[in-house]
Amino acid sequence: MQSVAEKQTPLTFQQLLFKLQTFWAERGCVLQQPYDVEVGAGTMSPDTFLRVLGPKPVRIAYAQPSRRPADGRYGENPNRLFRHTQFQVILKPPPVRIQEMYLESLEAIGIDLSEHDLKFEEDNWEWPVGGAWGVGWQVMLDGLEISQFTYFQQCGGMDLDPICGEITYGLERIAGFLQDVDSIYDIVWAVEPDTGRKVTYGDIRLPEEQQYSAYGFDYADVPKLWEHLNLYEAECLGLLEQAKSIVEMDELKKLRFPVLGAYELALKCSHLFNLLDARGAISVTERVGVMARIRTLVVGVAKAYAAQGEALAMPSREV
Amino acid sequence: MSEFLFEIGLEEIPARMIAAAEAELLRRTVALLERERLIPAGAAAKSFSTPRRLAVLIHHVAERQDDVAEELTGPATKIAFKDGAPGPAAIAFAKKAGIAVEELKVIQTPKGEYIAATTVKPGRTAAEVIAAELPKELSAIYWPKNMHWRPGRPSNPDRFVRPVRWLVALLGHAIVPVEFGGYTASDVTYGHRVLQGPAPVQVKSPASYAATLNEAFVMADVELRRHTIRKALDHVCRTIQSPAGCRWREDHALVDKLTHLTEWPSVIAGAFDPEYLTLPEEVLVTVMRDHQNYFAVEDKEGKLAAHFLAVLNTVPDERAAVTIQHGNARVLRARFNDARFFWEFDQRTPFAERVDLLENVTFQKDLGSYAVKSSRVVTVSGKLGAAVSGKGFAFHSEALLDAAKLAKVDLTCELVKEFTELQGIIGGLYARAxxxxxxxxxxxxxxxxxxxxxxxxxxxxxxxxxGIADRIDTIAGMFSLGLEPTGSKDPFALRRAANSIVKILADSQLPLTLSEVIAAASPSDEVAAKLKAFFAERLDFFLREAKGQAYDVVKAVLAVGADDPRDAVARAEAVSAVRSSDDFAAVSAAFKRMKNILAQAAEKSVAAAASVDDSLLTDPSEKALAEHSAILAGNVQRLRAAGDFKAALEAIATLRSQVDAFFEAVMVMAPEPEIRANRLALLQKVLADFSGIAEFSEIVTAG
Known part of the structure; x- marks a missing residue:
């Protein structure tokens, strides 16, 4: 009986997250916490970008706050955010029923598909900086793009085997759709059960949007940003240089070699690039060059990660 | 005879790829069955497709191939048989042929007597052939972008557009066990994802395929779906009350896309706040068409109305229709809101002041910023303007230079960053505003x-x-850096840019030649020479591809002048118009002969006289040719000057009787040196007088 009432009240922002987490946990996904380094998309979290490499099966799901400085609008645009939230599901290898599972997840968050128009439209994904691409769709529900569905084919310039299925839900969009609000800031994030008071997305996040946008567009110190970028890059390159001899390392050193640390340094560079870009500090000419520098880091880390995995899988040569 | 049905079920195929793949599957299946002698040539066949399937239905498929009798020739009789008894060679041959020794026979060949065996190669059943061969045809289907989906590369060869999800193969009522992509064919298909759901649907016979799917909410026939969508668009449009008499804006490409995005289509109408109509129509239509797949609606006068039509992949009940309409309208409102925000935001910075911002936008690393490019385009525009003014062509010089200065300014606008396909157009709109x-x-x-x-x-x-100035600046700049197109590589789309220049010159009234256009960009001599050759190629391409002119006509026309596209087009059209007349063909052939004679004479160092000396014309036919051609030359000259190339060519064709008579009666290479030199001079003059429109010797004549 309670379910009838539930259906009539759309999910709050946090209920939406709970439902998706529960749905995918019940289908064998490990629920990971959001990654704690700035990323532009859930794909860049090592839980996707690195775990898709190699033969090991993976089922993992997590919400990932994603920062896109250029999309900041000082909190004044009802549809665009400096930082939005993606819910990312990674299934390697992809189950045969992956599309059906996805549709069931929509039902689970209160979307009765028989009352809506659903289309899978071609949308191939590419992250040149990561040497990564896949084919897939944008899922359109009543004209709204609610998810990205991708079959990863390559990552770090390497063919994936098995390939990986990735589903990315845009949480703010879906919540706005479910709650039928025109502004992201009007999304109900939570309701206090005792008072019935609604806490909105704007209550929680508006100051962040205002201040991050101002920082990104007006305050960020361009020479300092370049300096940070150069420092992170140099350290990452240093680690990648050492990673070249990973095969020769002893077992313990192999295990502890910080490829993951190198990846965080590469992510820092990527975020700094996005900040510089939003600040208008990168000319088109420079752009290509800086992107190539970051590609060297990201692809380098992916290769080192794969090499480390292989080296650890091999019997130690010192035995 | 049976009917054969094959269906391959896939996760949603990209809409843009479906039509070609459907046609290819049909072509390949028919060719396979014909090659295997299982269907007569021209057997009835039909194909189907939806986003989730490709299918073919083929009639009159034989149950099995006919047996084929084959005669195998063995060793010579004298080797195979000793004293009338079969030896080891005969026994081995019989074994190889699969028959008893007694069944061997003797045949006569030009090399003598040989033993032979008649064997019957039994025909395979259609099911065997299809199961063995069809998978190869499926793997060979071309997809612009493929993917892997099953583990085990590289040994697992599956590569297809999207993962395979089922196969149906029925020959009559029997399942053909075709294997592909990890599936073995059955008689089970699947219907509409939502309306039918995941329950399997059995196909009882090939002929019932379309009807079975129809019950499962899938309209498998593409043309039927297209027709349904068009009718529904018409119908729903009529339900719009205000403004009365609305029409949806015809858009073949969008109808096509939606036909390939839906299995069970219907149409709903939605409305937006008329306040958005204050935004430029170009922006509204781009949002609706390119970003949302909606059809724009216009009133009786063709003015955009505040409505849109959306094609759905479902047929909703009334309540669902309201929900879906509400959802689509909400998305459109958000998009329009964004556009309006950008439209207003951009205009807070005065348009002309944005010129300075172009300094931060790089055009090309070695060619500088767009600010630098714009100032170059101003210069080039000035030169082009001076060239046409010099020929008495009137235009607004100041307006041109202003436009050249401001043309790229919209690259700094948010609206262009959002709708890159509208660059230029948005600049024009802001300039007007x-x-x-x-x-x-x-x-x-x-x-x-x-x-x-x-x-x-x-x-x-x-x-x-x-348009010419901007493009020639880019082309000349890239050429000067050695970045010209090579082979199939043209990363900066310079060929397309040059094609556009040629088209503008050909289709406008501007009195401009290609060499004037090239000169306006002030290239070095070396680059100018390369550009000249590049544009000649483009003009050749334009005449053939855009104007549909025959290869030899284009060659003939360009041989006498490749600098003025409009003139070249007119000459080519005139040549094409007259080339089929007998007189013209005869004159062309005669001109070719004259050219050959002159070439041979030159090879033998036999010189022509400096000019034709009438007193040395001995034969009446050469006198007639000289006289008539002299009169005609003036005539042709006038017609050419007036641009009436067709009449000029028709006039030239009247020379046929004199030319024919001349070659009938006269030997050009006469023994007397002065007569010979004079005749050569006559031929030279005729060719010179009449070859200004086209090099007739290039025209391919029948026979």
Whole structure:
């Protein structure tokens, strides 16, 4: 009986997250916490970008706050955010029923598909900086793009085997759709059960949007940003240089070699690039060059990660 | 005879790829069955497709191939048989042929007597052939982008557009166990994802395929779906109350896309706040069409109405229709809101002041910023303007230079960053909104047209000149850096840019030649020479591809002049118009002969006289040719000057009787040196007088 009432009240922002987490946990996904380094998309979290490499099966799901400085609008645009939230599901290898599972997840968050128009439209994904691409769709529900569905084919310039299925839900969009609000800031994030008071997305996040946008567009110190970028890059390159001899390392050193640390340094560079870009500090000419520098880091880390995995899988040569 | 049905079920195929793949599957299946002698040539066949399937239905498939009798020749009788008894060679041969020794026979060949065996190769059943061969045809289907989906590369060869999800193969009522992509065919298909759900659907016979799917909410026939969508668009449009008499804006490409995006289509109408109609129509239509797949609606006068039509992949009940309409309207409102935000935001910075911002936008690393490029384009525009003014062509010089200066300014606008496909157009709209002259605004608006050979050219002379100036600056700049197109590589789309220049010159009234266009960009001599050859190639391409002129006509026309596209087009059209007349063909052939004679004479160092000496013309036929051609030359000259190339060519064709008579009666290479030299001079003069329109010797004549 309670379910009838539930259906009539759309999910709050946090209920939406709970439902998706529960749905995918019940289908064998490990629920990971959001990654704690700035990323532009859930794909860049090592839980996707690195775990898709190699033969090991993976089922993992997590919400990932994603920062896109250029999309900041000082909190004044009802549809665009400096930082939005993606819910990312990674299934390697992809189950045969992956599309059906996805549709069931929509039902689970209160979307009765028989009352809506659903289309899978071609949308191939590419992250040149990561040497990564896949084919897939944008899922359109009543004209709204609610998810990205991708079959990863390559990552770090390497063919994936098995390939990986990735589903990315845009949480703010879906919540706005479910709650039928025109502004992201009007999304109900939570309701206090005792008072019935609604806490909105704007209550929680508006100051962040205002201040991050101002920082990104007006305050960020361009020479300092370049300096940070150069420092992170140099350290990452240093680690990648050492990673070249990973095969020769002893077992313990192999295990502890910080490829993951190198990846965080590469992510820092990527975020700094996005900040510089939003600040208008990168000319088109420079752009290509800086992107190539970051590609060297990201692809380098992916290769080192794969090499480390292989080296650890091999019997130690010192035995 | 049976019917054969094959269906491959896939996760949603990209809409843009479906039509070609459907046709290819049909072509391959028919060719396979014909090759295997399982269907007569021209057997009835039909194909189907939806986003989730490709299918073929083929009639009159034989149950099995006919047996084929084959005669195998063995060793010579004298080797195979000793004293009438079969030896080891005969036994081995019989074994190889699969028959008893007694069944061997003797045949006579030119090399003597041999033993032979008649064997019957039994025909395979259709099911065997299809199961063995069809998978190869499936793997060979071309997809613009493939993917892997099953583990085990590289040994697992599965590569297809999207994962395979089921196969149906029925020959009559029997399942053919075709294997592909990890599936073995059955008689089970699947219907509409939502309306039918995941429950399997059995196909009882090939002929019932379309009807079975129809019950499962899938309209498998593409043309039926297209027709349904068109009818529904018409119908739903009529339900719009206000403004009365609305029509949806015809858009073949969008109808096609939605036909391939749906299995069970219907149409709903939605509305938006008429306040958004204050935004430029170009922006509204782009949002609706390119971003949302909606059809725009216009009133009786063709003005955009505040409605849209959306094609759904479902047929909703009334309640669901309201929900879906509400959802689509909400998305559109958000998009329009964004566009309005950008439209207003951009205009807070005065348009003309944005010129300075172009310094931060790089055009090309070695060619500088767009600010630098714009100042170059101003210079080039000035030179082109001076060239046409010099020939008495009137236009607004100031408006052109303003447009050249401001043409790229919209690259700094948020709206262009959002709708890159509208660059130029948005610049024109902002220029108009900023109160610049209509001529300037229109030139900016049109700067990227024509985008293709089918596109129109800019509507004003200033727009044409700006379009030429911008493109020749880019082309000359890239060439000067050695970045010209090579082979199939043309990363900067310079060929397309040059095609557009040629098209503007050919289709406008601008009195401009290609060499004047090239000169306006002030290239070095070396680059200028390369550009000349590059544009000659483009003009050749334009005449053949855009104007449909025959290869030999294009060659003939360009041999006498490749600098003035409009003139070249007119000459080519005139040649094509007259080439089929007997007189013209005969004169062309005669001209070719004259050219050959002159070439041979030159080879033997036999010189022609400096001019024709009438007193040395001995034969009446050469006198007649000299006289008539002299009269005709003046005539042809006048017609050419008037641009009436067709009449000029028809006049030239009247020379046939004199030319024929001349070659009938006269031997050019006469023994007397002065007569010979004089005749050669006559031929030279005739050729010179009449070859100004085309090099007739290039025309391929029948026989």
């Amino acid at each position: 900023a109160g610049l002259s209509e001529t300037t605004a229109a030139a900016i608006y049109d700067q990227y047209t024509p985008a293709s050979m089918e596109d129109r050219i800019p509507s004003t002379a200033e727009g044409c000149l700006l």
